Amino acid sequence: MKVLAFAASVRRGSFNRKLIALAARIAREEQSEVDLADFRDFSMPIYDGDLEEEQGLPEGALELKQRVEWADALIISTPEYNFSIAGPLKNAFDWVSRARPMPWRGKSVYLMSASPSPMGGIRGLWQTRIPFEGCGALVFPDMFALPHANTAFTKSGELAESRMAERLHMELVGFLRLAEAVSRICGKAVPPRERTRRSQIAAALEEQTAIQSGSA
Numbered sequence: 001m002k003v004l005a006f007a008a009s010v011r012r013g014s015f016n017r018k019l020i021a022l023a024a025r026i027a028r029e030e031q032s033e034v035d036l037a038d039f040r041d042f043s044m045p046i047y048d049g050d051l052e053e054e055q056g057l058p059e060g061a062l063e064l065k066q067r068v069e070w071a072d073a074l075i076i077s078t079p080e081y082n083f084s085i086a087g088p089l090k091n092a093f094d095w096v097s098r099a100r101p102m103p104w105r106g107k108s109v110y111l112m113s114a115s116p117s118p119m120g121g122i123r124g125l126w127q128t129r130i131p132f133e134g135c136g137a138l139v140f141p142d143m144f145a146l147p148h149a150n151t152a153f154t155k156s157g158e159l160a161e162s163r164m165a166e167r168l169h170m171e172l173v174g175f176l177r178l179a180e181a182v183s184r185i186c187g188k189a190v191p192p193r194e195r196t197r198r199s200q201i202a203a204a205l206e207e208q209t210a211i212q213s214g215s216a
Ligand code: FNR
Pocket: 007, 009, 010, 011, 013, 014, 015, 016, 017, 078, 079, 080, 081, 082, 083, 084, 114, 115, 116, 117, 119, 120, 121
């Protein structure tokens, strides 16, 4: 199974990046093919409808879209900002959501978070579910929030607390099994030729709608 994994932080010492590296390793041990991405690969401007109309998706958004389309499942570790979803992740999500067919639809998603706070970012994860579910992704019921992230990792990048390490392993394995079953039932990632055909159909439908409503 193909998994795209990334941390929604570009900070050099990011705790979420440490956490996603662990998750990626577990997924590989479980025989998944993992694309561990750097969020810097997806750098993009603030969503701007004019820019979209003039130039389409910016480069970073296109890169993310293509890598999402390749994957059957996503594992994302994201900071909580001000009790909610992190702005950079929401911005990236919004840009990609403008593509057709909707790239997020049908993807299995496991959400994680790491924070130095005692809550570990769990409040942000509840908010992060919303756009994913709204756009048709299947977000795993369990979410992993790592509190006290500044002291939670050993020097070699493992989780210091065995209880947390076991929980992460158990949840991730459960997620990967479910995602594999979903992918088997709902079909693999759409091949590029079929994707092109679908976007041509979507463009034709949009054009027809514009003609009917008199805006073209
Ligand atoms: C934070 N941080 C934070 N932490 C938290 O647990 N709850 C919160 O609501 C917030 N809010 C918040 C807002 C903003 C603007 C910043 C910059 C930070 C702290 C955050 O968890 C901490 O900076 C993490 O280290 C960020 O994740 P990375 O970069 O280490 O992956």
